[in-house]
Amino acid sequence: MGAPKVGIVSLGCPKALVDSERILTRLRAEGYEISPSYDGADVVLVNTCGFLDSAKKESLDAIGEAIKENGRVIVTGCMGVESDMIRQIHPDVLAVTGPHQYEQVVSAVHEAVPPTHNPFTDLVPPEGLRLTPRHYAYLKISEGCNNRCSFCIIPSLRGDLVSRPIHSVLREAEKLAVAGVKELLVISQDTSAYGVDVKYKTEKWYDREVRTRFFDLCNELANFDLWVRLHYVYPYPHVDEVIPLMAEGKILPYLDIPFQHASPTVLKAMRRPAAQEKQLDRIRKWRQDCPHLVLRSTFITGFPGETEEDFQFMLDWLKEAQLDRVGCFKYEPVEGATANDLPGAVPEEVKQERWERFMETQKAISAERLQQKVGWTLGVLIDEVDEDGAIGRSYADAPEIDGNVFLNGETGLKPGDMVDVTIEHADEYDLWGSVERDL
Numbered sequence: 001m002g003a004p005k006v007g008i009v010s011l012g013c014p015k016a017l018v019d020s021e022r023i024l025t026r027l028r029a030e031g032y033e034i035s036p037s038y039d040g041a042d043v044v045l046v047n048t049c050g051f052l053d054s055a056k057k058e059s060l061d062a063i064g065e066a067i068k069e070n071g072r073v074i075v076t077g078c079m080g081v082e083s084d085m086i087r088q089i090h091p092d093v094l095a096v097t098g099p100h101q102y103e104q105v106v107s108a109v110h111e112a113v114p115p116t117h118n119p120f121t122d123l124v125p126p127e128g129l130r131l132t133p134r135h136y137a138y139l140k141i142s143e144g145c146n147n148r149c150s151f152c153i154i155p156s157l158r159g160d161l162v163s164r165p166i167h168s169v170l171r172e173a174e175k176l177a178v179a180g181v182k183e184l185l186v187i188s189q190d191t192s193a194y195g196v197d198v199k200y201k202t203e204k205w206y207d208r209e210v211r212t213r214f215f216d217l218c219n220e221l222a223n224f225d226l227w228v229r230l231h232y233v234y235p236y237p238h239v240d241e242v243i244p245l246m247a248e249g250k251i252l253p254y255l256d257i258p259f260q261h262a263s264p265t266v267l268k269a270m271r272r273p274a275a276q277e278k279q280l281d282r283i284r285k286w287r288q289d290c291p292h293l294v295l296r297s298t299f300i301t302g303f304p305g306e307t308e309e310d311f312q313f314m315l316d317w318l319k320e321a322q323l324d325r326v327g328c329f330k331y332e333p334v335e336g337a338t339a340n341d342l343p344g345a346v347p348e349e350v351k352q353e354r355w356e357r358f359m360e361t362q363k364a365i366s367a368e369r370l371q372q373k374v375g376w377t378l379g380v381l382i383d384e385v386d387e388d389g390a391i392g393r394s395y396a397d398a399p400e401i402d403g404n405v406f407l408n409g410e411t412g413l414k415p416g417d418m419v420d421v422t423i424e425h426a427d428e429y430d431l432w433g434s435v436e437r438d439l
């Protein structure tokens with residue numbers, strides 16, 4: 001009899017993807033095979049996302065599809081906390097487990113399809129199994145969050161911040177580097193709060209003492225000779241400490257800071273962490289110290305109580321801040337979030353109209369900033385190659401969420417290659433260029 005096969009549908013954010021990878025690593029170690037299709041799978045895992053109501057709907061639809069196509073389904077992830085609701089809609093699911101309940105998911109799989117032989121852990125590469133392409137990997141440094149933003153239910157789903165021990169994070173990064181990963185994407189709910197829960201505990205790493213702290217983490221990751229990209233960074237004062245590492249080229253000069261809004265009134269109603277009044281001054285100073293710094297952010301329009309003045313304040317702030325990459329969401333109430341009780345709901349058509357104005361404003365900023373890169377030479381990491389050429393990213397672009405650099409005709413490259421590129425053309429989101437070659 002062949003090895004039992006598990007299919008997986010992974011929904012939601014990169015953090016959920018890391019959870020899926022951990023579960024698969026464990027199952028592979030036990031001799032399970034991963035099935036790329038519903039047909040071939042003995043059981044299907046659906047890793048759900050419960051952040052927004054639209055994500056919940058997507059998760060429920062995915063569970064329904066897996067039941068229809070395969071019939072044997074185990075649900076895990078953020079939506080797993082709403083087990084009753086899932087079972088009501090899909091009574092045939094075999095088991096429901098919550099986020100990070102790796103043990104429970106694995107036992108549910110054992111129950112559904114027992115492993116056929118003893119585990120040979122060396123079947124699994126030392127860096128674990130990843131769902132991302134070989135050349136980049138997400139590095140999750142903590143779980144949970146100590147903040148209580150009024151639109152968010154993540155702390156009630158995942159609990160308070162729990163930082164992973166720094167030696168374990170660095171060991172994982174080291175294994176990934178040895179395995180040939182070229183880019184590490186550091187993720188968590190609140191990356192710059194790393195270590196607060198363990199009072200920045202000091203640990204031994206090779207011959208030195210390192211603190212469980214944002215700066216120490218970045219400083220150590222810089223030694224692995226790969227791209228280190230920081231996501232979900234709240235602009236606490238100590239974030240300033242990592243700007244010199246970026247200026248020296250030790251980690252990528254890229255910061256993903258979810259500002260969400262700029263108006264002090266709305267930010268207060270959102271109960272956002274990190275005081276935001278002085279952010280424009282700080283951005284100016286960061287750019288002075290690290291001129292090529294790229295800033296990415298996300299914003300919400302139509303939060304309850306947002307007035308036209310608040311919105312206009314945000315647009316003016318945006319023009320002033322000149323962020324490079326920006327995503328914008330229309331506010332959506334999430335079941336269980338305290339923001340649902342706030343007065344001043346913004347009508348859908350106003351949300352839509354503000355969202356359009358916001359995107360229009362940012363599009364112009366983004367186009368102008370990309371235009372400035374024409375003529376520059378940038379290191380580009382290749383993500384994919386097809387019959388038209390190669391598609392890659394520079395330090396300014398995170399996978400999946402930012403733009404691309406297109407290299408037309410470069411069909412001889414392969415994913416994971418790193419090349420120097422002269423930028424020749426830009427539009428609102430992407431760049432085009434040619435590979436520099438020694439003559």
Ligand code: SF4
Nearest residue numbers: 145147149152154189
């Ligand atoms: S920082 Fe706010 S939005 Fe982000 S996970 Fe924590 S509570 Fe949610």
